[in-house]
Amino acid sequence: MNAPLLKLDNVTVQFGGLKAVGDLSFTIGEGELIGLIGPNGAGKTTVFNLITGVYEPTAGAITFANKSVVGHRPYKITARGIARTFQNIRLFPSLSVFDNVRTACNMHLRHGISHALARGPKFSAEEREIEATVMELLEIFSLTAERDAACKSLPYGDQRRLEIVRALATRPKLLLLDEPAAGMNPTEKAELMKLIRFTQEKFGCAVLLVEHDMKVVMGICQRINVLDYGRKIAEGTPTEIRNDPKVIAAYLGKEEE
Amino acid sequence: MFERSKILLVATLLTFAGLSHFAGGISPYYFDILIGIGINIILAVGLNLVNGYTGQFSLGHAGFMAVGAYASSWLTLKYGYSMGSGTLNTTTVFVLALLGGGLGAALAGLIVGVPSLRLKGDYLAIVTLGVNEISKGVLQKAEPLGAQRGLGGMEQHTNFFWTFAFAAITIYVVLNLVGSTYGRGFLAVRDDEIAAEAMGINTTKYKVLAFVLAAFFAGIAGGLYAHFKQFIHPEGFNFLRSVDIVVMVILGGMGNTAGVVVAATLLTILPEFLRAVSRYEWLPEWLRHVAENRMILYSLLLIVLMLTRPQGLFGNFTGKRNSKLQ
Amino acid sequence: MIEFIQQLLNGLGQGSIYALIALGYTMVFGVLRFINFAHGDVFMLGAFAGFYLGPKTLRLFGEGPSYSGAFAALVVAMVLCAVIGIVIEKLCYRPLRDRPKLTVLITAIGVSLFLENAGQLVFGANPQSFPELIVDRALEIPESWGAISGLTITVSQVLVFGVTLLLLFVLRYVVLKTKMGMAMRALSFNPVAASLMGINNDVVISFTFGLGSALAGAAGILTSIQQPSIDPLMGVNAGLKAFVAAVLGGIGNLPGAALGGLLIGVIEALVVGYVSPTYRDAIVFGVLILILIVKPTGLLGVSEREKV
Numbered sequence: 001m002n003a004p005l006l007k008l009d010n011v012t013v014q015f016g017g018l019k020a021v022g023d024l025s026f027t028i029g030e031g032e033l034i035g036l037i038g039p040n041g042a043g044k045t046t047v048f049n050l051i052t053g054v055y056e057p058t059a060g061a062i063t064f065a066n067k068s069v070v071g072h073r074p075y076k077i078t079a080r081g082i083a084r085t086f087q088n089i090r091l092f093p094s095l096s097v098f099d100n101v102r103t104a105c106n107m108h109l110r111h112g113i114s115h116a117l118a119r120g121p122k123f124s125a126e127e128r129e130i131e132a133t134v135m136e137l138l139e140i141f142s143l144t145a146e147r148d149a150a151c152k153s154l155p156y157g158d159q160r161r162l163e164i165v166r167a168l169a170t171r172p173k174l175l176l177l178d179e180p181a182a183g184m185n186p187t188e189k190a191e192l193m194k195l196i197r198f199t200q201e202k203f204g205c206a207v208l209l210v211e212h213d214m215k216v217v218m219g220i221c222q223r224i225n226v227l228d229y230g231r232k233i234a235e236g237t238p239t240e241i242r243n244d245p246k247v248i249a250a251y252l253g254k255e256e257e
Numbered sequence: 258m259f260e261r262s263k264i265l266l267v268a269t270l271l272t273f274a275g276l277s278h279f280a281g282g283i284s285p286y287y288f289d290i291l292i293g294i295g296i297n298i299i300l301a302v303g304l305n306l307v308n309g310y311t312g313q314f315s316l317g318h319a320g321f322m323a324v325g326a327y328a329s330s331w332l333t334l335k336y337g338y339s340m341g342s343g344t345l346n347t348t349t350v351f352v353l354a355l356l357g358g359g360l361g362a363a364l365a366g367l368i369v370g371v372p373s374l375r376l377k378g379d380y381l382a383i384v385t386l387g388v389n390e391i392s393k394g395v396l397q398k399a400e401p402l403g404a405q406r407g408l409g410g411m412e413q414h415t416n417f418f419w420t421f422a423f424a425a426i427t428i429y430v431v432l433n434l435v436g437s438t439y440g441r442g443f444l445a446v447r448d449d450e451i452a453a454e455a456m457g458i459n460t461t462k463y464k465v466l467a468f469v470l471a472a473f474f475a476g477i478a479g480g481l482y483a484h485f486k487q488f489i490h491p492e493g494f495n496f497l498r499s500v501d502i503v504v505m506v507i508l509g510g511m512g513n514t515a516g517v518v519v520a521a522t523l524l525t526i527l528p529e530f531l532r533a534v535s536r537y538e539w540l541p542e543w544l545r546h547v548a549e550n551r552m553i554l555y556s557l558l559l560i561v562l563m564l565t566r567p568q569g570l571f572g573n574f575t576g577k578r579n580s581k582l583q
Numbered sequence: 584m585i586e587f588i589q590q591l592l593n594g595l596g597q598g599s600i601y602a603l604i605a606l607g608y609t610m611v612f613g614v615l616r617f618i619n620f621a622h623g624d625v626f627m628l629g630a631f632a633g634f635y636l637g638p639k640t641l642r643l644f645g646e647g648p649s650y651s652g653a654f655a656a657l658v659v660a661m662v663l664c665a666v667i668g669i670v671i672e673k674l675c676y677r678p679l680r681d682r683p684k685l686t687v688l689i690t691a692i693g694v695s696l697f698l699e700n701a702g703q704l705v706f707g708a709n710p711q712s713f714p715e716l717i718v719d720r721a722l723e724i725p726e727s728w729g730a731i732s733g734l735t736i737t738v739s740q741v742l743v744f745g746v747t748l749l750l751l752f753v754l755r756y757v758v759l760k761t762k763m764g765m766a767m768r769a770l771s772f773n774p775v776a777a778s779l780m781g782i783n784n785d786v787v788i789s790f791t792f793g794l795g796s797a798l799a800g801a802a803g804i805l806t807s808i809q810q811p812s813i814d815p816l817m818g819v820n821a822g823l824k825a826f827v828a829a830v831l832g833g834i835g836n837l838p839g840a841a842l843g844g845l846l847i848g849v850i851e852a853l854v855v856g857y858v859s860p861t862y863r864d865a866i867v868f869g870v871l872i873l874i875l876i877v878k879p880t881g882l883l884g885v886s887e888r889e890k891v
Binding site: 391496547550553558 | 696
Binding site for chain 2: 083094102105117170
């Protein structure tokens with residue numbers, strides 16, 4: 001068996017006196033679709049921030065494709081192949097839908113500032129290439145018609161999908177989705193589930209999904225990790241998780257003790 | 258292959274070269290204002306890359322102008338006469354000196370930018386302001402550069418063509434940069450640094466790049482200024498000169514190059530207009546004093562603009578809301 | 584050695600002034616997370632309040648300089664500056680509370696420029712000599728105290744340092760023991776939660792501006808007693824130094840601002856005494872850049888992470 005794509009090994013992060021994540025270990029294999037669930041405040045988004053370099057772990061190791069990502073700036077980690085979306089949508093508010101995605105193609109540019117100024121044929125060719133890539137992605141997520149719209153004017157669900165498009169434009173090997181279904185109606189959610197599966201297959205990237213909607217998580221994830229108070233309390237297939245007494249206790253509270 | 262913006266730039270330069278022949282007919286007073294407009298356009302459009310498109314806040318632009326002015330003057334004073342007196346030779350020396358001044362300013366921008374651009378808006382404003390004041394202080398003590406007496410003796414090489422050619426080039430560079438996929442990185446940094454990093458954009462690199470480019474153009478503007486006035490003095494590049502440029506950027510609309518060009522033009526003419534007003538004897542004494550001191554008007558303009566129209570006269574500024582307070 | 588102690592004492596005198604101004608920067612930063620660019624100019628207004636009203640308050644207590652007259656001038660300047668600070672906040676900053684930070688910063692720069700230039704118009708641009716509020720003289724140190732008798736300590740130095748200490752204790756009491764102080768701390772911790780707990784954020788912010796500006800006003804009087812030449816641009820340099828002091832101590836941290844102010848004063852005095860007065864300003868900015876690179880949270884500050 002191949003080494004896992006992403007490996008968290010006893011990762012701990014402490015903010016002041018608060019241990020936001022403690023001794024967390026899990027792995028994601030190439031092309032896998034893994035869920036990460038837990039009650040509010042369990043530390044799910046913190047895990048994303050640790051993987052993408054926004055926070056640095058106090059202890060433990062995070063390796064991606066066999067190399068440590070700890071201590072690297074976020075943009076470098078993105079360049080290595082990890083892309084993410086944000087729980088509280090962070091699109092570039094002053095840019096159009098098209099430009100939001102175009103910006104994410106920035107790091108793959110072969111020609112730099114001199115070409116942008118000289119505006120030679122190589123530059124034009126590359127800009128056209130990028131436009132084609134962006135349009136292809138927008139097409140998949142049916143956002144083509146909104147190409148020139150201000151991203152802030154999009155409905156909530158479309159903004160969430162645009163964030164996924166933008167993340168995909170960095171050509172990730174691992175995509176981290178932070179509550180992509182939040183604020184969507186049931187039809188949109190069903191649509192989203194299809195899209196996530198489709199992207200996983202089409203782009204061959206692994207997905208780590210944080211989501212509160214159990215239908216979505218249970219419906220598409222191959223394995224699920226459950227966090228509570230920053231610690232992993234369970235791991236398994238959707239069926240195993242659904243019947244795990246510890247998970248039920250964490251979500252519903254214990255009867256008595 | 259000819260790209261539209263390139264054709265436009267060449268056409269503009271040719272037009273300026275043609276117009277330059279008629280510039281001699283303008284009275285010295287208006288010619289002075291005209292060159293001032295060109296220099297301010299270079300300064301403001303360059304600063305707009307930092308304060309407008311990249312969302313940082315530099316408050317010491319005149320400091321980089323000073324570096325360019327002194328460096329280029331030093332170059333022409335030292336090498337200007339040893340190259341012979343042909344028109345071609347003096348022009349070459351002048352343009353090379355301008356570029357030298359620009360590079361010197363860019364280097365200064367790099368030295369200041371790398372440590373200070375790790376800071377957020379307010380800090381950056383104060384650090385750049387401080388650097389502006391320090392550079393002025395250093396110049397006041399620098400004997401080889403004339404210290405408190407100022408530096409003079411440069412020939413008047415700056416003319417209509419070179420001023421507006423560099424203004425056109427500045428506009429070309431800024432617009433083409435921010436319009437490209439590469440340059441969208443500046444706007445991403447302004448909009449949301451964390452999201453920009455997550456999209457693989459090296460935010461530090463972009464901030465420093467914007468800063469260095471703006472400093473380069475400020476250096477060019479300083480060189481043009483020095484070789485127009487033929488005399489420079491440390492006080493000419495103080496904090497208030499920096500404020501002048503910042504006001505142009507804000508009035509024009511941060512991140513709106515066309516607006517900034519218009520604002521730079523208007524605000525170059527305004528002091529002349531005010532000077533005329535302050536001579537009207539029928540006006541009350543205090544009003545004439547206010548007209549004499551443009552900074553009072555500028556400060557009120559800043560406050561009123563921010564309260565009523567933060568996007569500037571010509572709009573196009575959207576920023577991250579301050580999420581800490583509701 | 585005596586020379587060194589003398590420089591240290593001089594530094595503490597100037598440092599007290601920086602400390603008082605720095606407290607205002609840090610308090611406002613604490614509740615609003617922004618740097619009030621115009622704060623240094625409020626300090627200048629304090630000095631001019633003393634310039635115009637000092638002679639009048641002296642007359643209340645008889646002829647010539649007197650401690651009670653000087654004290655009255657101090658109180659008047661503090662009250663005036665508090666009012667000015669509150670008005671500035673209300674007119675210029677409050678309407679911008681939910682706007683981008685850059686907008687508020689530009690407004691603050693505008694307010695600062697306005698005060699400086701309107702000051703030049705109203706007070707005149709040239710330096711003026713501050714009225715003599717107290718009789719300043721060197722204290723006589725008995726020969727029997729040994730080497731220390733070689734020091735020059737003036738009445739004004741003792742007064743400035745003493746009043747600063749007193750104000751620091753009052754401030755400490757206000758912030759730690761009163762209801763308003765508790766509200767200020769709550770607000771700086773989390774404004775939304777504070778308002779949910781029934782704190783009127785507007786009132787607390789006004790109070791903070793008033794308190795900070797009053798301290799700046801006091802600094803304006805105290806500095807003028809030490810160096811009786813004042814002008815409308817005196818707030819620029821002092822304000823910048825005090826800002827550096829606030830950052831050195833850790834912006835948002837009150838003891839840090841006081842400590843930072845004293846440190847900057849001492850560093851400056853030592854540079855002037857042992858290196859050259861030329862580098863006085865440069866070294867302070869050097870300190871600023873150094874802290875921001877090495878420890879941006881300052882000596883006593885704690886880091887604050889942006890929520891992602």
